[in-house]
Amino acid sequence: MSIDTLSVQGVRNLANTQLNLSPNVNIFYGLNGAGKTSLLESIHLLSMARSFRQARTKTVVSHELDELLITAKDSDLGLLAVRRTAKGQVQIRQNGQSLASLAELVQQKPLQLIDSSSFSLLEGSPSDRRQFLDWGVFHQFPNFHSDWQKLQKSLKNRNSLLRSGKLSKAEFEVWEREYLSCSERIDQARKGYLEGFVPCFHEVLSALIELPELRIHYYRGWDRSKPLNEVIEHQRERDQKLGYTQSGPQRADMRIKTGKLNAADVLSRGQQKLVVCALKIAQSVYLQSQQKMPTTFLLDDLPAELDQNHIQKLGALMERLEGQVFMTCVDPKPLSNFWNKPEQVKMFHVEHGAVINSAVNGEQE
Numbered sequence: 001m002s003i004d005t006l007s008v009q010g011v012r013n014l015a016n017t018q019l020n021l022s023p024n025v026n027i028f029y030g031l032n033g034a035g036k037t038s039l040l041e042s043i044h045l046l047s048m049a050r051s052f053r054q055a056r057t058k059t060v061v062s063h064e065l066d067e068l069l070i071t072a073k074d075s076d077l078g079l080l081a082v083r084r085t086a087k088g089q090v091q092i093r094q095n096g097q098s099l100a101s102l103a104e105l106v107q108q109k110p111l112q113l114i115d116s117s118s119f120s121l122l123e124g125s126p127s128d129r130r131q132f133l134d135w136g137v138f139h140q141f142p143n144f145h146s147d148w149q150k151l152q153k154s155l156k157n158r159n160s161l162l163r164s165g166k167l168s169k170a171e172f173e174v175w176e177r178e179y180l181s182c183s184e185r186i187d188q189a190r191k192g193y194l195e196g197f198v199p200c201f202h203e204v205l206s207a208l209i210e211l212p213e214l215r216i217h218y219y220r221g222w223d224r225s226k227p228l229n230e231v232i233e234h235q236r237e238r239d240q241k242l243g244y245t246q247s248g249p250q251r252a253d254m255r256i257k258t259g260k261l262n263a264a265d266v267l268s269r270g271q272q273k274l275v276v277c278a279l280k281i282a283q284s285v286y287l288q289s290q291q292k293m294p295t296t297f298l299l300d301d302l303p304a305e306l307d308q309n310h311i312q313k314l315g316a317l318m319e320r321l322e323g324q325v326f327m328t329c330v331d332p333k334p335l336s337n338f339w340n341k342p343e344q345v346k347m348f349h350v351e352h353g354a355v356i357n358s359a360v361n362g363e364q365e
């Protein structure tokens with residue numbers, strides 16, 4: 001599954017652009033502000049119908065236009081199109097048909113992004129790590145998405161009944177029962193996923209860097225030794241005072257530690273980047289092994305914070321991935337010479353919002 005051709009209109013500073021892509025590795029290089037990240041953003045929009053620069057999603061549409069349109073020919077999925085107006089309306093089409101939900105699109109086209117915000121996997125809040133974990137669980141277990149939606153609904157209702165102070169016992173019990181059964185299923189799915197994922201992660205990590213003490217610890221969101229019904233029963237009075245449910249899968253975490261310390265507190269910036277890359281690559285390798293589903297990879301400014309040796313190791317892993325890879329860099333030299341199959345690597349020179357040159361294996365097209 002790969003994007004053969006990509007057409008971008010109305011995205012930030014990019015001129016109307018049409019690209020013939022490599023099914024393997026694609027590199028966008030050029031000076032700061034040239035439009036490289038905007039190309040990654042376009043591919044992200046195509047797969048997720050939203051930008052990864054979330055705070056600025058509304059500003060993706062070019063200042064001079066009212067809407068953007070990204071279309072692509074995908075080797076498996078056919079013609080994909082995402083239209084987004086400056087006011088935020090989104091239309092997603094596959095082979096001319098509107099898609100019913102975003103989950104449908106995301107399910108078909110798994111995507112991983114590595115950019116400067118990905119460090120939040122190590123140093124950010126548990127919700128960043130839950131989001132990462134649930135990416136894998138979502139793709140592996142078909143019922144996970146609906147369980148997650150049911151959990152959100154039952155939790156919202158439980159919390160609002162707690163806050164209202166007028167607890168109708170019967171109503172409260174209905175939502176609490178639903179909350180408990182969804183929680184159990186979500187925890188089981190996450191545990192099941194991690195059992196397969198963690199060994200895969202250690203394998204990928206060791207291909208990148210030696211960090212023998214690094215471990216992933218799963219916290220399910222409540223006391224490991226007690227069932228959730230006992231825990232929330234015990235906490236009900238305090239939940240009522242606080243107005244929300246203190247324990248459950250919405251509080252889960254996937255802590256990443258070196259010995260007893262948080263990895264973010266001891267590892268260098270470059271080491272952290274390698275751990276983040278290993279986590280994301282391992283998710284794709286694992287998904288490929290379980291579901292035979294390749295992942296599209298977006299890497300913004302790959303060489304930043306890495307030495308040449310580690311850039312090469314990372315490049316070698318990227319090259320072996322089944323999915324299509326898109327990366328950006330300012331200087332293409334560190335990414336020029338080490339590929340095992342250079343004919344599968346395509347370089348695009350971006351300047352002032354336009355791709356001015358593209359080349360395969362050093363030869364101009």
Ligand SMILES: Nc1ncnc2c1ncn2[C@@H]1O[C@H](COP(=O)(O)OP(=O)(O)OP(=O)(O)O)[C@@H](O)[C@H]1O
Pocket residue numbers: 011012013014030031032033034035036037038039059060061062063064328330
């Ligand atoms: N809505 C918009 N309309 C027009 N231009 C925009 C819009 N939003 C941002 N820009 C401009 O688009 C340019 C492209 O930015 P982009 O982040 O893609 O660059 P980049 O090549 O990735 O740079 P860097 O190497 O600094 O990360 C910037 O100069 C920015 O000012």
